[in-house]
Amino acid sequence: MDTPREPIIEFKGVSKSFGDRNILDRIDFSIYEGEVTTLIGLSGTGKSVTLKHIIGMLKPDEGQILFRGKPIDQMKKAEWNDYIGRISYMFQSNALFDSLTVFENVALPLKYTTKLKKKEIEQKAMARIEQTELTEVADKYSSESGPHP
Ligand SMILES: Nc1ncnc2c1ncn2[C@@H]1O[C@H](COP(=O)(O)OP(=O)(O)OP(=O)(O)O)[C@@H](O)[C@H]1O
Ligand SMILES: [Mg+2]
Numbered sequence: 001m002d003t004p005r006e007p008i009i010e011f012k013g014v015s016k017s018f019g020d021r022n023i024l025d026r027i028d029f030s031i032y033e034g035e036v037t038t039l040i041g042l043s044g045t046g047k048s049v050t051l052k053h054i055i056g057m058l059k060p061d062e063g064q065i066l067f068r069g070k071p072i073d074q075m076k077k078a079e080w081n082d083y084i085g086r087i088s089y090m091f092q093s094n095a096l097f098d099s100l101t102v103f104e105n106v107a108l109p110l111k112y113t114t115k116l117k118k119k120e121i122e123q124k125a126m127a128r129i130e131q132t133e134l135t136e137v138a139d140k141y142s143s144e145s146g147p148h149p
Contacts, residue, residue, distance in 0.1 A: 006069055008033045009054060014063035016049060023049050026063065048092060055087055056080075085113075096142035103129060103138040 007030035016024040023046040031037045039047045052058040053065055056072065064071045067083050075083060096105045107125040110116055116124070129138050137144070 005032055007031055007066070008068060010066040010069075011050075011053075012064045012066065014050075014053065014060045014065065016046075016053070016058065016061055024053075024060070051089065055084065055089060098142050101139050101141055102134055105142065 009031040011027050011029050013026045013028060014024055015022070015026050027050070039050060041047050049058060053060060059073070064073070066072065067075075070079070072080070072083065096102070097108070100108065103125055106128055107121050110121045110124060114121075126135075126138070129135055
């Protein structure tokens, strides 16, 4: 018999309300490694609220969120940093910082998550910008760059 697989992420009885509006009502679900999991629901039903719990932007009123069996609210700083460092997410809208140029937006994660030198960051960021044919708007702010970014 196969041993049961351990979920990579598990929600156990998670509830969340804002004021007297209950958004998540004791939800349970598991996400497994190597699979694509899709969250489907009408607008305003709590999909983004659910995802924000995974990245710790929101804390549940009740219940737990586990990463490989470990409650994320019990992680020590180093464990948390390791966990959060594995997660990538894109915001639903305004996926770019509007106070930064296109180039600065692309370079930002390299600045904060690598030890690369300024010159190397510039080269890498420009290579991606060229690859995506955004060279013309590299120095513009995201709101000025048309429909592309
Ligand atoms: N920080 C908050 N404070 C108060 N209410 C909130 C907050 N965040 C979300 N809500 C409310 O919770 C409900 C669920 O919002 P959520 O953004 O999760 O919906 P969604 O399923 O992602 O919708 P959409 O498909 O439009 O993206 C909405 O009614 C929203 O107004
Ligand atoms: Mg949403």
